[in-house]
Amino acid sequence: MTSAGTPAHGTRHGRTGRPRSAEADRAILDATRDALVELGWSKLTLGDVAARAGVAKTTLYRRWAGKNELVVDAVAALFDEHLELPDRGGLQADVEGVVRQFAALLERPETKTALMAVVAESTRDPALRERIRTAIVDRQKALVLLGRERAQARGELPVETDPAAAARTADLIFDVIAGAVVHRTLVSAEPVDGAWARSFAALLVGGLTAGA
Amino acid sequence: MTSAGTPAHGTRHGRTGRPRSAEADRAILDATRDALVELGWSKLTLGDVAARAGVAKTTLYRRWAGKNELVVDAVAALFDEHLELPDRGGLQADVEGVVRQFAALLERPETKTALMAVVAESTRDPALRERIRTAIVDRQKALVLLGRERAQARGELPVETDPAAAARTADLIFDVIAGAVVHRTLVSAEPVDGAWARSFAALLVGGLTAGA
Amino acid sequence: MTSAGTPAHGTRHGRTGRPRSAEADRAILDATRDALVELGWSKLTLGDVAARAGVAKTTLYRRWAGKNELVVDAVAALFDEHLELPDRGGLQADVEGVVRQFAALLERPETKTALMAVVAESTRDPALRERIRTAIVDRQKALVLLGRERAQARGELPVETDPAAAARTADLIFDVIAGAVVHRTLVSAEPVDGAWARSFAALLVGGLTAGA
Amino acid sequence: MTSAGTPAHGTRHGRTGRPRSAEADRAILDATRDALVELGWSKLTLGDVAARAGVAKTTLYRRWAGKNELVVDAVAALFDEHLELPDRGGLQADVEGVVRQFAALLERPETKTALMAVVAESTRDPALRERIRTAIVDRQKALVLLGRERAQARGELPVETDPAAAARTADLIFDVIAGAVVHRTLVSAEPVDGAWARSFAALLVGGLTAGA
DNA sequence: TCCTAATCGAGACGGTACGTCCTGTCTTGGT
C-alpha cells in the first residue's frame, strides 16, 4: 500500500502565516491510537489525546472536526500500512490471505473498539460515512478486486463482461468477506484462526464456482 | 418469537413496599426507541429519555445500569417481535427470507444507529457482550439453526453427525449471513433489496452444496 | 446592621426536589473573598472559586449568573456586617466616623480590588448596577441619612421641608463622602488616616453650615 | 493642554532596521476607543483591536504590554485633548467649570467603562497605577492647582505658606472634587447637570472659606 | 547598490478559562 500518512486537511488555506506543524499531526494520531488501546472509544477524550500528544486542544480542533474524524484518520493509517495481497497462487489461498489480513487488523485493540463505533456514528453523518469509505473501506475493497482479477487471469473465475453486473458481484463478495470477518470478530467475539479462514474460504469459493 | 418484553432485572429484592410500576418500564423503552430515532445513539441522553417517559432519572437507573444496557433492551424488544421464519419450501427461499428479515430490522433507524454502537462498546465489556448475545444474537441464530434443520429434513443439506463440527458450521453460516447483511446495510450503506438477497442466497446455497 | 447574609436568589422555584444547600452558599462566598484576596479581581476564576469551596461549578452557576453577581454578593456581606453608626455626639465626629468606616472597608484587599471592577462592569449592565445599589450603596447611604437626622435633631443642620430638595441634598452629601473616600483610597492610593478624616470632615461640615 | 499624543514607548532600541509605523499607533488607539464604545472594557479583546486597526497582534504587543496599558493610553489621549480651565472670574465658577469638564469626560462611553476598570486593576499593579497617575490623574490635578492659584490671587482663598500643608490641602480638594464627580457619574449613575454642579461648588467653596 | 536588521501581515502554537451539558448519586416530600 502506498500514499497518505496524514491525509489532506485541504491544501494550505493561505500562503502566509506560520505553517502547521507536521509533527503535531503525527503526535496526535499516535496519541489517539494509544488512547484507544488504553481507554477504548467511549472513554477517549480529545483533551486527553491533546495532552498525550503534548499539543493544545485548539491545535487538535484546528485539524479535525471531532472525535469521529480524528479516530477515522488514526485507524485509517493502520489500514494504509498493513494491507497488501501477495499472490498465493490460487483463489482459495488468496481468500484465506485477505481474510486473515482483515482479521489481524480488526483484532488490534485500536480498531476493535473504534471501527464499529465510527460506523455507528456514520449512520447519521453522510460526510463521516464518505470519509470512512475513502480512508478505510475502499482500501479493503481494492484487495478484493485484485484477488478477483487474479482468479480470472488464472481461469478460476469467469470473466464478467457486463460492467454493472461485475460491480454488483464485486460488492456482494466484498460485503460477504468483510461482513463475515467483522461479525466473527466483533459480534461473535471468536478468533479468526486458520481453520475458520479455511472453512470460510471454502464456502465462498464453492459458492462462486458453483454456478459455473 | 415469544417471551420477555421487559426481561428480568433481578427478581424483587424485598417483598414489602410499593411495587415497581410496570408501565414505567414500557414507557422508558418506548421513549428510548423514540429518542434513538430522533437523536441517534451518541446524542441520546438518559435524562432526556427519562423526561420523555415522564419518569424520574432515578427510576431509570434503578432498572438499568446505563445507556448501553437500556438500549440493548430497547432494541432487543424489536428483534423479539419481528423475527420469525415461515417455511418457504426450500433452502434458497428460506435464506432469502431470513436475510430480508435481518435487513428489515437493521434498516430501522433505531437499530441502525444503536446496534453497532453497543457492539463497539461490548468489545471492552464482557457483561454487555453477553447481554447482547442472549438478547439479540441468539434470537437471530435460532432462525439459522431452524433453517438448517428444515433443509436437512428436506434433504437439501447433509446431516452432520459430529456435534462440534455441526456447531462450527452453524456459527460460520450465521457469521456469513448476519455479517453480510450488516456490512451491506451499515458499511456499504446500500439497501438489501430482492435482487441482492437472491444473489447472496444463491452464493451461500451454492457454497453449502458445492462440497456434496 | 441587620438582615440578609445570603440575599435571596428568588424564593424556592418549586416546592419539590432536593433543596439547595445553604452551606454551599456560605462556602462559595467565603471562597470568593479568599480568592479575591489572593488573586485579585481579574485573576479570579469561577472554576477556582468552586474548587476552593469544595463545590461543583454547576452549583455555583445555578445560584449566580456570573463573576460580577457573585462578587457583588460576596463583598456585600462585608458591608452588611461592618457598617454601623454609633452616635458620637456631634456632626463632625459622626462624619469622621462614617468616613473611617467606609475607608476601613475599602482598604480591605477583597473590596479594594473588587468594588471598582464591578462598578466598571455596571456601566454596561443596568441589572448589575441595581444589584450593587441595593446590596451595597444603599446600605452606605442609610448611614448618611441617619447622620443627617441626628444632626438635625441636635440642631446642627437645618430641617429641610421640601422632600425633593432634602433628597437632592442627601444624594449630594453621599456622593461627596463616598466619592472622596473612594478616590483617596483607590485612585490617589493614600491611606485615610485620622488627620485626613478630620480635615475632610471639617471641610464638609463647614460647607454644610456655611449657608446657614 | 499640550504634549504627548502617543507617549514614548522607549526610544529606538537599535538604530538600524525598519522603523515603527507611526500610523499604526494612531490606528490602534482609535480602534481601542471604538471598541470600548461598542463592547465595553470586559468584552474588549486585543485581537479584535488589532483587526479593527488593520494591524497584526504582534505589532500591538510590541508597543503595549497588555490591555491595561493600551486602554490607559487610549483614554489618556482624551484627557489630553479635552481638559483646560478658562478663567471664569471666581472660585465658585471655576469649580463648576472643572466639575463639568470632569463629568463630560466621564460620561463618554469610552471613559465610563474603562476608567474604573483600570483603576481596579491598578490596585494590584503599582506600575499601572503610576501610569494612570502620570497619564490621567496628574492632568486633572493640574487644573485644581491652577484654580487654587487663581483663587488665591483673587483673594478668595488664603495663601498657605507651609508647602507640606499646601500639598495636603490640594490633595484633599482634588479627592473631593474628582471623587464626587466619579461617584455621582458611575456609582449613583446620575447626570452631572448645572444644578448639581452649582450645589456641589457651593458646598465646596463654603467649606473652603468657612474656616477663614 | 547591496546588506543588514528590525519591522510588517498572517496565522499557528501551548495554555487557561469559559459556560454548558451529561452522568450517576443524593436528598427532599409525597403515595
Place this chain on the structure above:
DNA sequence: ACCAAGACAGGACGTACCGTCTCGATTAGGA
C-alpha cells in the same frame, strides 16, 4: 418500598482569548 423533582460532585465539551512563535515580505539606513 416506591415515586417525581431536582440539587449535587465530577468531568468533558467545544469556543474564545491570551501572549508567543514562526513564516515570508517590506522597508529603511549604512556600507
